[in-house]
Amino acid sequence: MVDREMLEAMSDLMDQKLDQKLGPVFERMDKLESDVRHISAVQLETVCGRLDKLESDMKYVRVVQLENGVIPRLNTIEECYLDTSQRYIDKTDQIDRMELHIGALETTVENHSARLNQLSV
Secondary structure, eight states, X not given: OHHHHHHHHHHHHHHHHHHHHHHHHHHHHHHHHHHHHTOOHHHHHHHHHHHHHHHHHHHHIIIIIIIIIIHHHHHHHHXXXXXXXXXXXXXXXXXXXXXXXXXXXXXHHHHHHHHHHHHHO
16 A cells, blocks of 8 residues: 555656646747737748748758768768778787787897807807
8 A cells, every 4th residue: 555655646746747847838839829820821921931941951951961972971981991990800810910920030030140140250
């Protein structure tokens, strides 16, 4: 029983919080509705024209800019990045082995140089 009472209390608190947060939003929506009801035919035509222009501009951005320009370029960049990163991953082991071999070569060259210097003296 205590759990149910606690859940009901929590539910009431959440309802109060939602009412506090959403109250101003609903008030603004009501004001907007009343403003829309009082719009004249000329104003309505102007708004519709602006909405049509906005829609055509968005279509231009979506089709011309994004689909024809940005997205193909992003795909190319992604392909290049993935290819390059895969090459780096593949070469990591080779670079580690080369580092060991170079260390061994350095030691060998130092030993041979020391021996040659002893023979030349």
